[in-house]
Amino acid sequence: MRSFRNSLIRRLPTLAGALALGIGVASTALTGEPRPSAGPVPYFPLAVGNYWTYRCSVDGEHQFTKTVRLVSASARDNVQYFRAELRIKKDKPLVYYLFTDVEGHVFSVPNPSRDGSEPLITAAPKAGEHVGTWTVAGGERIDTPALKQVDAVRIENFDRDDPQITAERRMEWRGRYYARDVGLLVEADGLGGECVLTQYHVRTR
Amino acid sequence: MSMSILILQQAVGKNCPNRPDDVKSIHKCLMDIGKIPCYVCTGAFDNTILQGIIEVQRHFMLTPDGVISVGGRTQGFLANWKNKPISPGVQLPGRLREAWDWVDPLLPEGSYCSSGYRSADEQRRILHNFFLNTYRIQIIAKYGQQQYDAVKANLLANESKVLEMVRGVGQAIAAPGSSMHQKGKAVDIGGPSAIDNKQVEVVKLVAKAHLDLLSGKVLKERNGCVHFEIR
Numbered sequence: 001m002r003s004f005r006n007s008l009i010r011r012l013p014t015l016a017g018a019l020a021l022g023i024g025v026a027s028t029a030l031t032g033e034p035r036p037s038a039g040p041v042p043y044f045p046l047a048v049g050n051y052w053t054y055r056c057s058v059d060g061e062h063q064f065t066k067t068v069r070l071v072s073a074s075a076r077d078n079v080q081y082f083r084a085e086l087r088i089k090k091d092k093p094l095v096y097y098l099f100t101d102v103e104g105h106v107f108s109v110p111n112p113s114r115d116g117s118e119p120l121i122t123a124a125p126k127a128g129e130h131v132g133t134w135t136v137a138g139g140e141r142i143d144t145p146a147l148k149q150v151d152a153v154r155i156e157n158f159d160r161d162d163p164q165i166t167a168e169r170r171m172e173w174r175g176r177y178y179a180r181d182v183g184l185l186v187e188a189d190g191l192g193g194e195c196v197l198t199q200y201h202v203r204t205r
Numbered sequence: 206m207s208m209s210i211l212i213l214q215q216a217v218g219k220n221c222p223n224r225p226d227d228v229k230s231i232h233k234c235l236m237d238i239g240k241i242p243c244y245v246c247t248g249a250f251d252n253t254i255l256q257g258i259i260e261v262q263r264h265f266m267l268t269p270d271g272v273i274s275v276g277g278r279t280q281g282f283l284a285n286w287k288n289k290p291i292s293p294g295v296q297l298p299g300r301l302r303e304a305w306d307w308v309d310p311l312l313p314e315g316s317y318c319s320s321g322y323r324s325a326d327e328q329r330r331i332l333h334n335f336f337l338n339t340y341r342i343q344i345i346a347k348y349g350q351q352q353y354d355a356v357k358a359n360l361l362a363n364e365s366k367v368l369e370m371v372r373g374v375g376q377a378i379a380a381p382g383s384s385m386h387q388k389g390k391a392v393d394i395g396g397p398s399a400i401d402n403k404q405v406e407v408v409k410l411v412a413k414a415h416l417d418l419l420s421g422k423v424l425k426e427r428n429g430c431v432h433f434e435i436r
Contacts, residue, residue: 059424059426061379063372088375094346094375096346116342142427145231160428160429161395163395163431164292167291167323168294170319171328172334190380190387190428190433191328191331191423192384192428193377194426194427198429205387
């Protein structure tokens, strides 16, 4: 799954000040402190029992299979935190939590609190919109073993479609594809690593 | 490098009608792309033009036939023949360059070479960044601070452990020195995803014509590249 990497902007005092003044953030951008509550999240359906299995490979060579499963949910400060377990083989799982804010944006966090949360996807991602330090690149139709020709949105750490990007910089590219009513379809990177959805089960709450 | 309008009334080549206007068009096209030397063409089909056609077909045919049919593959490639850019910093040593040169002019517009040889140190830099920054919190959550610190104390000596821990939090990555890029045997082609299938088609065609050079492995990767390998 994804890192809990920070949202730099979240820590900016200016934004904190703006929030304190009730100015808030634009409803389409996901850069601010998450606010409580949640509605249905079409691009990342959260419900206990949902799971997603991925085949992970590098340049087509299989490395491992991983499964992310939402195993339980708990409420705190009007926020419902879903406990996610990422399992590879029979290893001890990596545990983290997913929650949504009032606008339906989804966050990942190491513990069931809002401290150190990382935004994953907005409720209705649009090209050019920021998701933490990443950007929504736009939509495209992709194939995975689980789903054929599915409309997905790509979120990436920088624009990869520029021939002038140096080879060195391109290696640092990372991206994620999400599909409506499915969740995370694909994770990919500039070194040819990718995790592709092979199986999933989702239901909305 | 060239981009010509190439309209043919009838086939040009060995044992073909070879209408003078068609021959002149092919002659100009072959000169533009540097497959034949510059000279004045009278409209007569000659051996230099034949050799030029064969040189073009060598890119994608195991046995060139020296014939350009109207609306055929050779005409299509000739009409869109263009060398594509190579991104800054891309290294294409030896046979990698040879492979790129065969594929390059046939690729659809918008294609470019985005990666070739990568050193083990470059791979290591990304691996270490994953360990130290991107996945630090997850690695500590799964393996504990003590184990993380022990591995961090000497990343080079503990490289197999670094790999294990990065993969253990769900990130697929090759060991430094082990990927085909680091062996100098892989090229990535960039470009809009809309032309991915065409790029794959071209590389497969070239691979069939150069069985001793290209391995035939061609992948459409989710990082926006079409990846192919050489033997």
